[in-house]
Amino acid sequence: MNAPTPALVARPERLRLVGQRRQILAVMHQRLMIGMIIYGAIVGFILVRLIYLAAFGDHAGRKGGAIDLAPERGDVVDRDGQSLALTIDAWTIGMQPAQIIGDKFALAQKLGQLMPEKDAATYLAMLRSKQKFYYLRRRAAPGLVDAINALGEPGLALSREPDRLYPQTALAAHVLGYTDVDGNGSAGVERAFNDRLVDQSQRGTPLKLSISSPVQQALEHHLQAAVTEFSAIGAAGIIMNIHTGEILAMTSLPQLNPNAAGNGTPEARFNRATLGVYELGSTFKPFTVAMAMDAGVVKSMGQMYNCPRQFHVAGRTINDTHPFGRACSVAEIMMESSNIGTAQIAQQLGSVRQQAFLRKMGFLDKVAIELRERGRTLTPGKNWNLIETLTVGYGHGIAVTPLHLASGYAALFNGGIFRPATLLKVDPGQKVGPGRRVFSEDTSYRMRALLRLVVTKGTGKKADAPGYRVGGKTGTAEKLLNGRYTSSAVVTTFAGVFPMEDPRFVIVAMLDDPKATKDTYGFHTAGWNVAPVISKTISRIAPMLGVRPDKKREPNMAEVLPYIREKGE
């Protein structure tokens, strides 16, 4: 009984089999469960995502994001917001010779008719060449684009490319500069502010310059007229706010069209206002007198100097165009632009003080402005001896840019503080930099009458704009040709300030090599050719700049008038 019946005894294999099966079943269940969980998770995720999309997602008909209005390269505008440079989408016509399917000969002839800058034979050669791509025309006119499109040739590619446009063409071309084919600034503001203009975060807001278009246009027009009239090889002009250093207008002639800067001559691309250095002659004399007054050498406008017909010093002879041949006062020296008198003042001042003043005015360094085109001044350097001190005193032997001169006059008449020139607009509430003091306020004040005297009674009579109280100084400097100074070629300059009883603006105009004409009675000095430009320009721009004409107002002329010996006395 107890003996186990073999039939009832489970065979160990079988038992093992059952255990195994259960185990396998459990594993299977487990796997199935995991699979279901994964499946459920995927379905759940899709469901959640669907609900999320339904609740917060975009609907199917949505168009792409708002078009980015910010241009590829920032706009440049003038102080009133008038556009000076902007980027537009221009049509570009290209050609892919490999994709041409039509008759190449006929196509070449049609292209020759539509774009006559190349002849049909050239187009045919291009069509048959192995090159992949040709630019046929950049910035094509819409009419031409239509005509090309009408040809229906797939090998002619029409596309839109951002292109830089200067709507005012030549206006302020040297200030604005231009860009290369790839849209990088290669001159002027385009180059100086390239990073600012392409910067993603800043290009949406236009770059506001201190240039005023109407003022710029007036200056360019009158200067160009003078260049034409006197057959000058070039000219430069600057108008500047003396308190802030803002440049309201700056031009260099011959003109340049920045829309096609590549077509301009190197002469036209050259910025004479900031890059060209010139010996600016007698326009330096006010600086010498102001330095001497500040240093205590000249105590009054009536201080007398012996002005012989010729002045011999250190083996050189200094001449005057209007020789006195008698003792003359400082006021008279300035009025008649006497080299001899100024040389003596410079002699008293001395080389050390002269250099210190010139350095403070920035005349020994590159001109202070944002542009990269800045000329290196030419000075006597280490050989700054007595004769150099004398010649520098009346503006010879030192070559600076016209902008140096404008900045110097600004410093002289704004109360004696030098501030670097700027091309960026200074908003009315904005604080200007502290600058550095060059002259005392008293000197600055007393110089007003002296420069007004030059215009009312001296060499600059033609620069007077009635009612606008113009003061200034003419300068005629001989040019250095083949190492010798020649009187046949001169650089004439006028540096003016207005209104003189409360100076606000400085204007500098320079003509390079003007010729004498019948109207000037054979003279080619500054008083005859460049001074009228000042007069015409000021009469036109002063009302725009808020200067009221008033024939009854004058600076305090009692400073100088007592020291003038009237003609015939």
Place this chain on the structure above:
Amino acid sequence: MSAHGFKSVFMVGAIASAALGCYLVSLRVASERAALESVENRIVLAQRDIRLLNTEIGTRGRLAQLERWNVKVIRLSAPSADQFVESSFQLATLGKPETRPAIEAPVIYAAAPAPARREPVVTNDDGSGPALTRATRPLGEMMHVAGYSKPEPKPVRAATKPVAPLKPVKTATADPLGPLPGARTSAKSDGGAGEPRITKTTKDPGSRQ
């Protein structure tokens, strides 16, 4: 019992309808947002067009071009210092009163008898009136002397100048102070006798003309 049994069904229904409501709200928001976006897109496109057109206008009307036109055609020049005025008083001094030449002879207008003017004549006179007045002074009626200057300076001129009394008909009719110079009849005017009556009859219409 049954209500209890359907509780879950109600719950499901409520949740479903709430979810549907939420979904509808979000759908609505999405469509509004899309509409707003399309408007924004249109604004951007319009701004681009404005920029393009402004560029074109600016390029065509660039200052150099305006200057060229000015030099060739318009020839405007900068105002001189004398063209600026200091104050309103100075401005007023520029506007002198227009000096008009003194009238030597009265200006005489020929006028045809207007029908409107005849009516008062007819009504005022008794029966035979119209025919008689026309017959007696045809010239006096045809003739109207117009005063040249405005009513205000007139009395002064009328009082000082001997010329003023020359206009017998008009001074009486046109001037409120007429009776003063009207005493003397002019030698020039023809129909002297009948004039007072004419003025009386045609006073109102005459003064307006």
